[in-house]
Amino acid sequence: MDFLRPSTLDEALAVKAEHPDAVPIAGGTDVMVELNFDVRRPPALLDLGRVAELSSWSAENGHVRLGATVPYTRVVTELGDVLPGLAMASRTVGSPQIRNRGTVGGNLGSASPAGDAHPPLVAVGADVEVASVRGARTIPAREFFFGPKKSALEPDELIVAVRVPKATGPQQFAKVGTRNAMVIAVCSFAVALDVANNTVGTGIGSAGPTPLRARQAEEFAAAELPWGNREPLQDNIARAFGELVGAAARPIDDVRGSAAYRRHALSVLARRALGWAWQEVVA
Numbered sequence: 001m002d003f004l005r006p007s008t009l010d011e012a013l014a015v016k017a018e019h020p021d022a023v024p025i026a027g028g029t030d031v032m033v034e035l036n037f038d039v040r041r042p043p044a045l046l047d048l049g050r051v052a053e054l055s056s057w058s059a060e061n062g063h064v065r066l067g068a069t070v071p072y073t074r075v076v077t078e079l080g081d082v083l084p085g086l087a088m089a090s091r092t093v094g095s096p097q098i099r100n101r102g103t104v105g106g107n108l109g110s111a112s113p114a115g116d117a118h119p120p121l122v123a124v125g126a127d128v129e130v131a132s133v134r135g136a137r138t139i140p141a142r143e144f145f146f147g148p149k150k151s152a153l154e155p156d157e158l159i160v161a162v163r164v165p166k167a168t169g170p171q172q173f174a175k176v177g178t179r180n181a182m183v184i185a186v187c188s189f190a191v192a193l194d195v196a197n198n199t200v201g202t203g204i205g206s207a208g209p210t211p212l213r214a215r216q217a218e219e220f221a222a223a224e225l226p227w228g229n230r231e232p233l234q235d236n237i238a239r240a241f242g243e244l245v246g247a248a249a250r251p252i253d254d255v256r257g258s259a260a261y262r263r264h265a266l267s268v269l270a271r272r273a274l275g276w277a278w279q280e281v282v283a
Contacts, residue, residue, distance in 0.1 A: 002044035009053040009131075012158060015046060017133045020155035022046040026054075026069040027101030029094065030110045054105070054160065062166055065129075068105025068159045075104065083164055085120035085171030085190050092116055092175055095182050105159045108144065111151040118145070118211040119190035119203030120173055121162065129161040136160070145210035169193035170280035172273040175205070176265045178256070186257040189245065189269040193277050198227045202270070207262045208250035214270070217244035221274065233278040242271030 004022055006012040016022060022044035025031045034040050048054055054069040057079070064083055066075070072090040076099070080087040086104070093099050093116050107117040108128060121141040128139045130153060139152050141162070146152060153159070171192045177183030188205035200221040204212040224237045246267035251259040 001042065003047065004044055005047045005050060007050045009051050009160070012046065012048060012051050013131060013133050013156075016158055017156045019044050019046070024048055024106075024109060024158055026103045026106050027071060027098075029098050029102040030106060030112075048158070059166070063163045064166060066104060066162045066164060068161055069103050070105075072099040072102050072104070082166045083120075084167055085123060085173050085192055086117060086164060088171070088173035089116045089120050089188075089190065092173070092185075098182075104162055108141075108151070108162065109153070109159055111145055111149050113145075113148055113208060113210055114184050114188075114206040115211070116173075116175065116185065116188065116205065119188050119205040120171065120192070121164065122203035122211045122213060123171070123190040123192040123201040124165050124167075125201065126165070127163040128159060129163060130154075130157045131160045132156045132158070138163070141211075142213065147209045167192070168197070169195035170277040172277045174269045174273050176257075176269065184256065187249070187251070187262045187266050187269070189266055189273055191270070191273045191277055193225075193281065195227070195281060198222060198225070200225070202245065202248075204245065204249055204266060207266055212248060212250065214245040214248035217241050217248060217270065220244055225278065230282045232282060233275055238271045238275050241274050242267035242269075245270035 004015050006015050023042040024046045026048050054067045057066045057070055072093050075090040076087050104117045107115040126141040128144050144152050173190045175185040175188035185206040187207045190203040192201040200218045202214040202218050221241050246263040249266050251262035253259050
């Protein structure tokens with residue numbers, strides 16, 4: 001197995017064009033597990049750790065442009081105020097050591113339906129910036145995933161950054177697992193409220209072949225939440241929202257949980273998450 005280590009983005013794109021089967025690696029928290037368990041044996045690894053263009057973030061035009069190799073720890077410590085949903089999800093990823101190495105870009109690259117970063121990105125309508133020697137393009141996060149471990153990335157493309165809208169209202173993230181930490185989600189859910197435009201965004205994880213939106217739940221909450229007078233959230237609205245989220249899921253039975261359990265758990269998570277978010281609105 002070859003180990004390729006470019007030092008600039010242009011060099012990385014050139015290497016990826018020459019070696020389209022090379023697997024990009026930043027923190028290695030997903031790739032190294034697969035290598036250790038002999039799940040796959042790629043002909044080459046493309047280490048992006050020295051590419052400075054991928055390791056920073058910037059704020060521009062109401063968005064945060066998050067470099068592909070910025071680790072979860074920095075999302076939590078530096079961006080919790082402007083990207084609260086993504087920061088909450090980042091706090092649930094693995095252990096402190098994993099969060100120091102793992103990246104949102106790597107999470108997207110693995111395209112796992114259980115990726116913790118995916119629901120908040122879907123909920124807020126983030127965009128994924130990808131590039132190759134042929135040029136750059138932007139893919140909406142809601143259209144990035146094609147299936148388990150499958151994405152819109154072409155063989156010669158690399159994820160460069162994620163453009164995430166700054167929060168325009170409260171955001172929440174919650175997941176269910178077999179224990180409190182270092183666990184793959186049985187299911188997860190993110191909600192984002194836009195109090196300026198009276199809209200609601202949702203993201204469902206680990207309950208379908210790709211991360212999902214609950215469109216009917218979004219439309220229901222946008223219409224029923226008391227945006228004008230900021231009254232406390234009525235229980236019937238929260239429960240109906242949760243039921244619509246559960247209905248939007250496409251879960252399967254597997255070793256981590258049954259499809260029925262996932263639907264029920266998502267309903268509960270969504271009801272609670274909407275309640276927590278709305279409490280911030282009325283506070």
